[in-house]
Amino acid sequence: MENHQVFAYPSDLDPDRIGPTCPDEALVMISRGFCTQDTSMRRASLAVAVVTALLAGGIAEAARTGKGSDAKRIEIVQSRPAGHPIMAVVSLGNQRVTIYDAIGWIMRAPVSSGRKGYETPAGIYSVIQKEVEHYSNLYDDGYMPFMQRITWSGIALHGGPLPGYAASHGCVRMPVEFAERIFDLTRIGMRVIVARNDPVPVEFRHPVLLGLDPARVGSGEPAAEGSAASDLGVLGPAKPVQTLRSLAAAKAAAAAAAIKKADAARLNAVQKTGEASRIAAALHLAESTKSRIELRVRAAQSALESADSPAAIQLAENAKADALARLADAEVRLTAAGLAAQGKPDVMRARREAEAAEAEKEAAVEAAAEAARKAAPVSVFISRKTQRLYARQSFQPIFDIAVTIRDPDHPIGTHIFTALDYIHEGADIRWSAASMDPKSEEDRSSATREPGHRFYRSTEPTPKPAGTAGSALERLVIPREAIDRISELVSPGSSLIVSDEGISSETGNHTDFVVLMSGEPQGGIKMRRRNPDFLHRYYRPYGIFWR
DSSP states (O other), X not given: OOOEEEXXXXXXXXXXXXXXXXXXXXXXXXXXXXXXXXXXXXXXXXXXXXXXXXXXXXXXXXXXXXXXXXXXXXXXXXXXXXXXXXEEEEETTXXXXXXXXXXXXXXXXXXXXXXXXXXXXXXXXXXXXXXXXXXXXXXXXXXXXXXEESOTXXXXXXXXXXXXXXXXXXXEEEOHHHHHHHHTTOOTTOEEEEESSOOOOEEEOXXXXXXTSGGGTTOSSOOOTTSHHHHHTOOOOOOOOOOHHHHHHHHHHHHHHHHXXXXXXXXXXXXXXXXXXXXXXXXXHHHHHHHHHHHHHHHHHHHHHHOOSHHHHHHHHHHHHHHHHHHHHHHHHHHHHHXXXXXXXXXXXXXXXXXXXXXXXXXXXXXXXXXXXXXXXXXEEEXXXXXXXXXXXTTEEEEEEEOEESSTTSOOOEEEEEEEEEETTTTEEEEEEEEEOOOOHHHHHHHTOOTTOOOOOOOOOOOOOHHHHHHHHHTEEOOHHHHHHHHTTOOTTOEEEEESSXXXXXXXXXXOOOEEOTTSOOHHHHTXXXXXXXXXXXXXXXXXXXX
């Protein structure tokens, strides 16, 4: 068993508690609120306060000795360094959240999910928005620190008070310290599973998943018609291919080089345009200066011809000599400007080069963006309800296609297969599988407990037998074109979901697949209206209220 560290945290933020939580607080109540002129009432009040103080002392002692503290624990794996979180599993039955990386669980903490009438719907989600400080626009401006949204209608993971039972309006409250810790670790798109039980992802191999590995892209001859491999859409072996992330990195480097080249070409065009403008201006100035001086020479010659006295003649000769000297200087300047104009830069060529570099840059940036999009994890959902396969990437649909599910009238369950990391130098991908059980009678009775009844199950999560998930995959007949398209996109973080359910209406722009379990209470969704205006902000003058 992995070593883990346990942190205790206070529950004094619980708005649902009534009365004191420690003996000292009870004594304060005696001195402040239970004094009255009526002797009998004073005695009764004193008795109530004393009993309350004794009970509070017992609770405090139980907390010190560890009794009843299971619901107040944060566990962090200590036997190995924690990796990047890829999945969060919220157990409604245990009122606990577990964070997993590619190896196993790394953190656990108690939670408080939606109370009766506002139940947090069991289903499959992903993180679609994160905010350090968030306030509800549905419930009294409720404070939701370290919010990680999983539906645009308002369900999220966030910090908040934990009374020890389901008490929220549909969100999943976590210890604030824990919410802050995981907020810095998780990323947009992280898978979130909310289940009545506590499903555990286990390492899993299957021919269908093998067929989705990137090494099978563009492989050789397909399997024989009618064979099991053909039915499952499995492609034959092939040489390892460059990973999508490597391709994305190469495209990004090419885009960066193209941007640098375009910037240099644009700067060169600007510089040459400026230089050509200066040369043209100098030539124009030299030409206009020479023209003005030629006019002065002609004027001086006319004045000399009309002079009728020695003084006037001398003055006209001096003016003409000065004009001729200026004309000679202007001719020198004009000659120099003309020579400069002959060697002026080819502005049109520089502009054409800049335009070509800009077009090359745009193409490279677009290619890099497309490569980055393809390198993003792809989500595939196969629904027995609709008999279709759907694919989404970067929170947008990319294609869907009809599939065949053998024995379509028999339930197939809900299973989540997650690509963990590359193995065999990128030739294969390591997968995990987690299965969601239908709700049992015991779960149904737990779900109907009245608010205020504290409970916490200490049962450890038990991995499901691999046969359940494997049996689901073996009932699938996936068209080869779908396999080929998916294989081009699969990378660590990608997922395949197989379910009896259809796609929830919560699935839309800026979401991954949202799948709700139809047999579970969905009050937390039904009490909300879908609000895509997630950028809405407003003034909050009334302090902090917990949602």
